[in-house]
Amino acid sequence: MPIPASSGWFDDLESGSREGSVIPRQSGSHVHRSLLAGLAALALLVVGLVGVFIYAGMKQDEKATMRERLALLASLQAHEALIQQAMATADEERQVLRALASGDLSQLDERFGRRLNEGFGFEFVYIVDAKGDVLYSSERGKAGERKAYGWIRPAIGRLLAEGRAGHAGLIASREGAGIMVVRPFTQQVEDIKAPQPLVAVTVDLLDDTLLQSLAAPAHLQDIQLRTGRGASNHPDKVGTSVPNLYDGTEAELAWRGSQPGRNLFRNALPALAVITTLLSVTFLVMMFRALRVAAALAESEAQARASASRDYLTGLYNRGYFIEALDSAFAGLAPDGRLVLLFIDLDDFKMINDTAGHGAGDVLLKAVGSRIATVIGDRGVAGRFGGDEFVAFFPASDASEIDLLLTRLQAELRPPVPDGAGEIRVAASIGVAEAPQDAISASDLMRRADIALYRAKDTGGNTLCRFETQLESERNARREIEGALGGALERGELVIAYQPQVDVASGRVVGFETLLRWDHPRLGRLLPAQFIAMAEEMHIIAGLDLYGMRRACTEAAALRGMSISVNVAPATMKAPTFAAEVAAILADTRFDPAMLEIEVPESIVLNTSDELSRTFAALRELGVGVALDDYGTGYASLHHVSRFPISRIKIDRSFMVKACTDPDVAAVVEHKLKLARSLRINVTAEGVETREQLRFLREIGMPTAQGYLFAPPLPIAAAIDMLRRQDEAQQVPARGGAQG
Template sequence: MEQRFWTAFQGGIAISRPSGRHVHRSLLAGLGALALLVAGLVGVFVYAGMKQDEKAGMRERLALLAALHAHEELIQQAMATSEDERQVLGQLASGDIARLHERFGRRLNDGFGLEFVYIIDAKGNLLYSSENGKTGEQKAFAWIRPAITRALAEGRAGRAGLVASKDGAGILVVRPFSERADDIKAPQPLAAVTVDLLDDSLLQSLAAPAHLHDVQLRTGRTATNHPDRVGTAVPNLFDGTEAELAWRGAQPGRSLLRNALPALAVLTTLLSVTFLVMMFRALRVAAALAASEAQAREMASRDYLTGLFNRGYFIEALESALAGRAPDARLVLLFIDLDDFKLINDTAGHGAGDLLLKAVATRVALTIGDRGVVGRFGGDEFVAFFPAANAGEIDVLLDRLQAALRPPVPDGAGELRVSASIGVAEAPQDAATASDLMRRADIALYRAKDSGGDTLCRFETQLESERNARREIETALGGALERGELVITYQPQVDVASGRVVGFETLLRWDHPKLGRLLPAQFIAMAEEMHIIGGLDLYGLRRACMEAAALPGMSISVNIAPSTMRSADFAQQIGAILKETGFDPARLEIEVPETIVLNSSAELSRTFEALREQGVGVALDDYGTGYASLHHVSRFPVTRIKIDRSFMLKACSDPDVAAVIEHKLKLAQSLRINVTAEGVETREQLRFLREIGMPTAQGYLFAPPLPIAAAIDMLRRQDEALPDGMLRAKAGGAG
């Protein structure tokens, strides 16, 4: 309307001027209509907001009750998994409380976090107790017993629900034993009872799926009268009354009203201004100039590719936010850097890189929302800051941001895998000025990337000293090889069926003159960044081939960085080292990360083939942690895959993980690929590997990485355990 008016004015079209009284009447009529319109809109918004709040509260109640029920079922499953009724009753009858506690009460406490575990008879008398993993403790049983007694008296054994008193609160599950224990002189049937304490941590975890905040448990029938809180009644098994779970509801309707009412006020003002502008056309020129200036300022503050704020505006906004921050208010700064973005640009092209940057910008902006400011400093560097009321609010938003960044980005020809490293610094605890806060967020980002990427790191004071220490390590690393500070250790690889050593994995160590022995994780990434990793790899390979002459019949595997293996003459270098040391190629295995097969090239394929032609084996290390499938692996002459230790950690507690390991083993065997399980640390894990037919394994259960002298001694002692040199024959055949 304003633009049409200004065009008519410049074209010389005459605009009639109404009389003063007519203008006064029109103004009053327009203002009256405007007031009626605003009142109507407010009424509609209030009604819609009340209805929306009512629906939201119902959804939150159902979601919280569903989460509570799901947790009860989880406790039931934990009890079913942990108890072997016949074994438990037998140990109870025999008085073997220590073993009963180890396999039942303590397992439920340590493995599933269930604080209180009891066994009772049919009258509620206590036969066994475990509180916080300690057998014989009965401090909490006093406030739990009324709920158990009530359940037994009402014939509701097997009941699960909430028990809450002035002494504590928790989720109670009573699970009767299906078998009778005639050897135990107590009323039958016996029952297992467990209680998961309903503390703040558990309350928040139950509330998390429904995105509820500040969940509290209240006993009695006190209603939730606070306008910002929502509650739902839950039966209390302690005294038969009802307890209440109350939380700070989302109340989208109220939020909508809070957001809409200022907008309505702005709308009213704009309409009034527009109405007055129609009467006073001279104001049009000033409004046009102001709009033009605002548009120019907006364009100057934006990044051309993503539309986010650029470096200059972002820093200015950050300084302003810090200056206006209340003394006790929190302001969180994020530095976000994409992992392997250069590789995507180089392999998929700059068009795909730009598409990825736009997608990431959108995801970050949507996650942060209107509460904060998001910018791009250039390249793949994104920044954001936002205020937060408490640490929980920060954690929720950071979790949402990480989840939003991980899905792949479609680019028409496929998908672009994206991961990001995030550094976090917080005002006022980490810094008070924009420059200091940015420097410390950058230090946290550096640590996140140094940890392997796809992770988040918060700034801590020691990170600065660690960064200085890292620089000291980087300075010394360049001459470590010449000074003879690098040594080789040997971790045994064992035949699972017989327990005999059949080979060794060689691992590089750095004996730093000041810091002592450093593990590969502390310097290999630096060596890659300094482009000296190739020299370290070839040194370790040559040294291993020389020393392994004292390990007859044993295979050895040597870790090689992907960048080293991608060098054009790698296979020729291997051949030269084998010729120089006289080492048997059939006993040598090169270990590379599984991700190397995902970013393979024709040159890399030829290197694989050249190694196999020489008789050298190729193993994929850390298998299962990336995206490589055995379909990818089968396209390369791989001789072995090594199941990553992260799978072994869960193999005996998670049936799904155990099934995955067994499936990978069978599929690899069908492709005639050897399999080794890494990170074996317990006899329970070893029994599992034997049951599924895993051929070889390594880990601290057998031995840590050893010096060459200790490895030789281990083989000598093993030889002495077998007559007539049978060990050599077995080891040579398995290798």
């Protein structure tokens, strides 16, 4: 049964509009009074039109100013990010600290100060200790110069005292102004006696050239930096405040505003006069006709609106009417009021429809709609957008009132719904956004409630998530990555990194795992965890995998007989043509199949399809090995492994983290090694990061390992250099023995 309409303020508004729209038939003096009222209304309309036009122009100016402010702040943040990236490029931390510790200031200046000054044009570069005392300085390319540090030091001292090392922002005083980035070193060096951690400081002087470059993306004119109250109050000047790291106050960046609304009003004033005249004449003509048809039209419109505003199944308001109600409530929100919007989505509703039938699905929708309407009551509005998407909003006076209603809603939705044949479990994800703290318009409020709902479903569903600014940033970043991922191959942005695999007993490099990296033009280097799952969702993972394999086989020819392992997604390997594509890559690159190993997640061995078995057999005929990655984290056992020609299992790094402290985990690792040996399967331990872990692996006889203890993933040139140095290190003892 549809839910009856509530008797709250929103229904009063609706019924009032229906009754007020009925115009009775008039004659004689009533008609004259109506005409006079119409003329008065026309005059008000003209005044209102002019007022609206002026107001719209003012709003347009406000929006233009807001866009200019946001664009300028974005430009400022982009420049801070540029300095951060430049420091990350110049900051070869180990070499810089080594040069500082040894007192080799010429090498330090070459590697750090001059690179930032001459390479990027940053005027002031310092390295200071934890108390703010200078250990190294370079001002305008002059090493050892410290003339400007006097007006910079108060800001550094404040940041260090407040524990905000790693901060960036504007610094301005009477002596000068600039954009400062403070970057702490992550390592500590015992040879350096100064208080640590040490901090690298870079300041880009905020001169007219830099001001203009910051203003250029926003198309701002006459930009100035103001640090006092005595600046000009020109009516065309607008500005935005930014924190001043110098003394904790605020500085102002001011510029001449574009004011498109004011200019538009000046240009449109003649046209507005003509339109007003035409409107007056048209109004008088149409008024007589409107009086004759208004009554019938108002009545039919009220009836149509009443029937069109409700959802046919649940009796809640439908999408169009709900949005109108939300707009109205948002417009009438008091300055100290709160408006809470809920997006409610049922989890696994499609599965309920598919398994229990659409009738059961309708019963569930009606019950959920009734429960939501009961909780919201007369205080707000509940609606259904279609399918299993429910919405509601309500005003609130404080946070405790909001928490109480949300708790009650979750409790109300929790009980199962009887459907005649049994019970249907109710699981709902809820996204919550609140005005004015989360949004300044109804459309923004809806978008941010949807973002919160997306996070609630993404974390497993059957939960409530409130909107946070971080959620929108994450979604925007995800959309940016998704939008650029499809063309990353064509643009040549994907590269291969090589992580050494080491013989545990001797410490020699015996192979490399190849790892895909994406050099995004704006976001920098992205790791597989940031884009591989998206590639699988977009069904382009096979192209990335095969590209990575082809490039690795091409580059690995320079690794002099080293084996390589290439990661492949399950969807790629399950393709019927996978084995043929691997054979084509080997033929084109002339890479030795015996030196190639394909890494797949351990879950793939749970697949018992004939197609996958044929793929494994074809790879074995080619001479290509198959390794199970992250072994031990899923449900695959060595019983599953034995059904396929697996050449290697890789013990997941999560076991290495606990192996030296948890005897049970250590026993599991040793047991897996023994079972693998009994099946004549090679074993590699992943994620080895400490000497203690390496000693444990040697004690149990682990053959190979990889991890940051040996080396991080390297560019091909660095991998080649590692092998060269390894060969040279072995040749030196050999020559010494021959001489003796």
